[in-house]
Amino acid sequence: MVIYGVALLSGCYLAGQIFGILLGNLLNINTNVGGVGFAMIFLILISDWSKKKGFLPKASEQGVAFWAAMYIPIVVAMSSIQNVVSALSGGIVAILAGILATGISMLLVPVIVQLKNSNDQKSQNIEKA
């Protein structure tokens, strides 16, 4: 049933977020550390396992698939509630800082990917040798 999928997703979401909050408390910072990430890992592991065991029929899977398909509409709604006015009126400091930080971070993506690839190759060569 569809609700089983929705319940599985909700369960992973809640467990992951609570884990993130507890981790934040443990580190003595009052924020959630990676709650969404842990929830995603839980969902991947549990859904993989239950698909293999046959616990997750098509109908249940649709309960998760629906929300994944709603992702872009939710992001559109999210964009429409950002504080764009204050971002633009935050002055030159905010605008310059935001633009420069984004630009430099994006430029580093290929650099780090390259690093990883050459590392992978090295370890492959070592394995071959």
Add this chain to the structure above:
Amino acid sequence: MDAITLFIEKNNLVFAFCFVGIVTYLSYWFSKKFTNKKIPGSAIAIIAGLVLAYIGGSISGGKKGIADIPIFGGMGLLGGAMMRDFAIVSTAMGASFTEIKKAGFVGIISLFLGILISFFVGASVAFFLGYTDPKSVVTIGAGTCTFIIGPVTGAAIGVSSEVIAISIAAGVVKAIIVTIATPVVARFIGLNNPSSAMVYGGLIGTTSGVAAGLAATDPKLVPYGAITATFYTGLGCLLCPSVLYMFVNYILS
């Protein structure tokens, strides 16, 4: 007329579903008709959202974009942190754990590097534009990472609300730039596979920006970018008010 407005306000979430559907439809139509699908419909829809946020914020004078206009109140629920995170988690269903493990280590490196870059870029801009005391420099640097790290750091080290406002603005500017720029630069930075999406999520960090930017680029990459980005804010809240504050304080005094 009043009765209808009241009815919509009471059913604001349902109205929001309908409204987002219309915005999406118009955006895809625009994409096909005027850009020959060169700019994806989803990217246009997200930018339309930002324009609506500007209009809503200008009319209402509030902080939540279009959601501050009562009949659009449902947009606040539909686009709020709860639904955003719930939908992000759901995208993990199709993700491959092997891919995530493969890029796990490089993902962690990009997280640390991403925070350091945004922090020091923001801090330098603040310093050169006249905010020279260490506390303001650190808060604005932290805000440049994400608009959550800024106020958390500012509150921890004690700074004026004006500086906190600038730090939040810097984070929101970053989220907006990431949203608009990601689909444009994706080709040039090789953002087309799970590993590069994880590196990207770690370097950029802002969940809203990464979520929207990847959605507009290629929805298949969303879970990989989101999984690293989700650790960014926590790590930033850990590093900025502690190690990075001590470092900046030492340099400037």
